[in-house]
Amino acid sequence: MNLRRQLVLLSLCTLALPWAGCQYLRQVDAALSQGQIQTLEATGNAIAARLASAPELIAPDSRRTGRPPGAQLYLNPLPQSPVLDGYGEEWRALELRPRQLLDQQGEPLARVTLGKHSSHVYLLLTAKDRSPSYHDPRSPSISSGDTVEIFTAQKQYTLPVASQGPVRALYYNPRRGSYERELRLRGRWTASPRGYQLELALPFALTGGEMAIRVLDRTRSDNSEPTRLASTLPADGRPGTLVEPLPALQQELEHFARPELHLTVVDQEGFVLAQSGNRLGSIAEGDQHTAENGRWLRDWFYRRLLATDRLPPLPEGEYPVALTENRETASQWFSAPEATVRAPGDERIGAVSVPVVTRADNIIERPLLGRVIAAQSASALQSLTESAAQRLWLTTAGAAGLVLLLLLGYASWLSWRIRRLHRAARTAVDSSGRLRGDFPRPYLNDELGALNRAFASLLAELDHYHQYLRSLASKLSHELRTPLAVVRSSLDNLAAGELDQDSRRYAERAAEGGARLSAILNALSAANHLEASISQADKEEFDLADLLQLLTQSYADAHRGHHFDVQCPGSPQLYHGAPELLAQLLDKLVDNAVSFAPGGSEIRLTLEADSQEYRLSVSNEGPQLPPGFGQKLFDSLVSVRDDGGKAGHLGLGLHIARLIADFHQGTLDAANREDGKGVTFTLQLPR
Structure with missing residues (x-):
């Protein structure tokens, strides 16, 4: 990551x-x-x-003191008088809380809602009875079926249940000894899917401030004992108080x-x-x-x-x-x-x-x-x-976004600096091992800047050491010429005198070694002078294909033991460079190919061109390159020959060829052939 x-x-x-x-x-x-x-x-x-x-x-109201709980009934204040039609639509719109009436087993038998408007008390009673029993007119009793009883402070009213129609409220008149109808109780019965419903109105003065309700459920209309009973009447028989807002x-x-x-x-x-x-x-x-x-x-x-x-x-x-x-x-x-x-x-x-x-x-x-x-x-x-x-979210979101952007920007800037340092470290040394000398030196005083400056200082020291190694050959060549001349003159004087056979053999061998050493010093001096002359060469525009064909004919005449083949485009291939140096480069490559190729084998010279570069290659049969020698061949005094340097091959020819390629801003590579039968040297020149 x-x-x-x-x-x-x-x-x-x-x-x-x-x-x-x-x-x-x-x-x-x-x-x-x-x-x-x-x-x-x-x-x-x-x-x-x-x-x-x-x-x-x-x-x-002191009458409520000591009354049992549940005896009182609440009068909800009504905004208007409900219509006594038995359906109770006005009550449902008010969403009033009804009073549940439970039977002996604690099951709901009915529910009642009371209200007061002006001087009248209104009542809505809904009974749960799957098989209601209505009053039989032939019965001598005042209510032979289901019955609703209303108790006030002075009287008890009996209301026989009917399937539909007005309410008949009866009370007992002790002076006449008979039941009479109370016309001030007005209401209406209606049947409901679960039983029956009663909507009733009576004057508040008629209640005396007290009221109780009892519902009797009979299975038959024969004035028998009720099977279920629900009542708000306390055990003492005194109705509870009507409670209303004060x-x-x-x-x-x-x-x-x-x-x-x-x-x-x-x-x-x-x-x-x-x-x-x-x-x-x-x-x-x-x-x-x-x-x-x-x-x-x-x-x-x-x-x-x-x-x-x-x-x-x-x-x-x-x-x-x-x-x-x-x-x-x-x-x-x-x-x-x-x-x-x-x-x-x-x-x-x-x-x-x-x-x-x-x-x-x-x-x-x-x-x-x-x-x-x-x-x-x-x-x-x-x-x-x-x-x-909202303010917190906006503030924290803005702060988090700002911090995220700052961290992202800082990370991008830091990553860019690290990538720049990485690219500079990768390109600090070219393919030939030379230091390019353009390593950046930042002015920031942080740890990354210190690391960058440390790298630059290290590469500068390496460059100084590399320059010393490059000049070491010329220095040695200059310093060794005088003692070598003394040795050679001494050997010549010794050979002119009287020597026995063994001494003369040793003197000849010493003279031969001195000659080889002198040749090495001359080659080193020539390489240093050639590098200086390469940098001062003049460039001109010429036909690269024509130069290759002329040189190939010369190589064929000079090395008749090998067969030379040239492949190049038929049209002129103009190139801006130093033709003498490129000819010298090809001489080194062909000389290397001839020295390794077996007699009678083919040496192929090829020129390819595209929109960006020219590719000039020399391919020969022979032994393959050892592993890891693809670029080491072009270093000074490096050779893969097994003759111990007796033939005078000091590894300077390919080094000079690489110097000429660098002068033309090209690259020179060596690789084994794909068929495994030889080596191919390729020169890439930018157009």
Whole structure:
């Protein structure tokens, strides 16, 4: 993995910034939520303290004291009088909570909803009876089948169940000793798929402030004992009190009203006595405007980001038992009803329930008068948190993007410097082993710049040493000529005197070695002078193909023991160079080929041309090159001959050929032939 990718992967650690910001936002959201719960609890305690100091506001009716739970019935305030048609469409639109009536086995037999408008009490009763038994007119009893009984403070009314039609309410008149019809009770029966339904109205003054309901279910219309019975009438036979909202309490509660705050006061059984603010189902209605503005996806994302636990949904128009039926302060978070928000859990509602306990002294267990429930939507907190989340995301995303770009740019710049150093190191030495001398020297003082300068210094020292080695031959040639001349003159004088046979043989051998040494020094001197003369040669434009053909004819005349073949294009091949030097180069290559090729073999000279370069090759049969000698052949004093240098081949011919190729900015290579029968030398000249 390259350095740039490593730095890019390292820069991904900046993604921890948004994660840490999210964790911080969640903690802030939790702290704000806890603060909201504490504020609601303080509000509830203040209202509970006020009501405890004035218990007549919350418990003005002393008749309820000591009554068994479940005996009381709640009168819901109705915005208008319902139509008494038996169907109850107006009731369903109000979404009121019905009272369940259970039979002896605890199974639901009926449910009843009561309401009050003006001076009348309205009742909607729905019974669950698969086989209703209606009253038989032939029976002497007032109700021989299913019966609904209504108890008030003074009277008991019997309502025989009918499949359809108006209600007949009968009560016993003790003065006349007979049952009479109560015309002030108006209503209507209707049949339903699961039983029957009753819609009834009666004056509130007729109830005396008390009411109980009993439903009798018979299997036959023969006035037999009912098989099932459900009733709100206590065991003492006294109807329960009708509970309804208290105007004085409502007026007192309005003093604590605040925007976005919903206050509810319930009695000890959970019946609503007063309310302030929007109803529970509409607390989150203000958030619907956000959805209509097309920002629902963003809001949903923030809520999913900040949400920790899934909240239970708040029931429609009511609070759970945990907030209405205990003597301790309780708090809980809910999600708004699904009908008022875009999706479940989109809106949070915090609710705190505080008990109202009387402050009367000398009481072992002070009675519970009711509870104050304070509820508030968390939309303001969520808007604040979402705004902070948006700013955090924008800031962290911008910072992470900037850091990523800076790291990527720095990695690219650093990678470019390393690649530049790598290319310079690879091209510092040419194919012949010479230093090019153009190694870059940066001016930056970092570690990479120090490494670059160290490489440059090292190559400079190597170049100095290489220059010393190149000049060593000429220096040795110059320094050895004088002692060699002394040795040769001494050997000549010795040979002129009287010597025995053995001494003369040794003197001749010493003279032969001196002659060889003198030839070597002359060749070294000639090579140094030739290199200097090559650099001063003049270039001209000539036909390279014509030069090759002329030289091939000369080689054929000079080396009649070999067969020469030339292959070149028929058209002129113009080239700008030094023809004398190129002829000398070919002389060296052909001389090398003749020395290795067996007698009578073919030596092929080939010229190829394309749009970029000329390729001139000399191929001969013979032994192949040893491994690793492809470029070493062109170094000074390097030879692969096995004659020990007796034939005078000192390895300077191919070295001179390479010097001529370098002068023409070409390359000279040697490789074994593909057929494995010889060697091919190739000269590449740029056009």
